[in-house]
Amino acid sequence: MKALVIVGHGSHLNGDSSLPVYEHARRIREEFPEEYDEVVECFWKEEPSMRHVLNTIESEEVYVVPAFISEGYFTQQVIPRELGLDGEVTHRGGKTIRYAGPLGTFDLMADVILERTADLMRDKSPEPGETELVLLGHGTDMNKNSSGVIYLNAERIRERGGYDEIGVGFLDQEPEIKGVVEASDAANLIVLPVFIADGWHTRETIPEDLGLTGEVTRLPGDAGETEKTVFYGAPVGTHPSMAGLIAARARALAPEGSGSSGDSGNSQEREPFASGVS
Structure with missing residues (x-):
């Protein structure tokens, strides 16, 4: 069994x-x-x-x-x-x-990110101009691996093409997501939380920090005209x-010859973990 x-x-x-x-x-x-x-x-x-x-x-x-x-x-x-x-x-x-x-x-995470993005943008009408996809991670200065996976998936998506720019931003480390959004010159920004679940951050703190009003927010520029449009997606997870x-x-864990089949994808090489069994 x-x-x-x-x-x-x-x-x-x-x-x-x-x-x-x-x-x-x-x-x-x-x-x-x-x-x-x-x-x-x-x-x-x-x-x-x-x-x-x-x-x-x-x-x-x-x-x-x-x-x-x-x-x-x-x-x-x-x-x-x-x-x-x-x-x-x-x-x-x-x-x-x-x-x-x-x-x-896992390699297939990039596919899930792109599927979530496609669902978000279905029936939407982006402004004329460049479109940037921004992957939003939680991040932490205490563990470099936390941000590394966000950069890893950004690079995988960048290699596939389809967007003018692929950006990365975080909640708890640099570059912070608010600064990334403000600094972008793209007419359209797709901000996608690479989180497992919906919660306080995705529902409250992120929209508040970015000045978002829903899935589609048209942010004003200095002259009151629309500077950029932000499309905000649900968590990838x-x-x-x-x-x-x-x-x-x-x-992908199954030993060779076990009878498992299908596209297993290729995982990033893992660092050894400390079991800490007591």
Whole structure:
């Protein structure tokens, strides 16, 4: 038997934080019923807890995929510690547990970003002139990997073409998103949060900082005329195609000759994590 475990952060304050994990798990059950006997959700800050999830699984072959964008403290330390993992492959209690990297480092993340962007711009009427796609990450000065994944996906999209410019901005590090938007010379800016879930930042702080009034905001210039139009999208992590990305991320873990098939994509090389098992 084979199980897929999707690990989310969760939140005691934001009930919507866990919704994407449950929704993606549901889609995987419906769209890939032949791949997994069990598809299980667990969280760091909510029940069901990741600490006990492996005890609830009957399958001997377990694939763990963290529903996180970037490599960092949670994917390298918290999740391995709570699940009791030794590395990318752990053998314990008659189970073989294979641990994936975060979703943002996977090649297919660029496809999800572009699909979310296409959905946002469908039936929209951009102003004449250049269009810039800006990927918005949370960022932190405490972990370089947090921002690295945003630059990685910006470069992947840049190589594909389709936009005049590809920009990057952050909430908690330079370049800050407000400065990126203000400095852009493009007539149209598509600002896309590369976040897993909708929440306080995506609904409140980001729109407030950027002066946004909805999906489409026409920002005035010094003379009162429209300077640029900002198209603001929903978080990438809530897009339905994330379910396929999670399934592909797990599929890429399968050992050769195991019978798994499909486009697994190529993940960015991961840094070793500290299991911190105690």
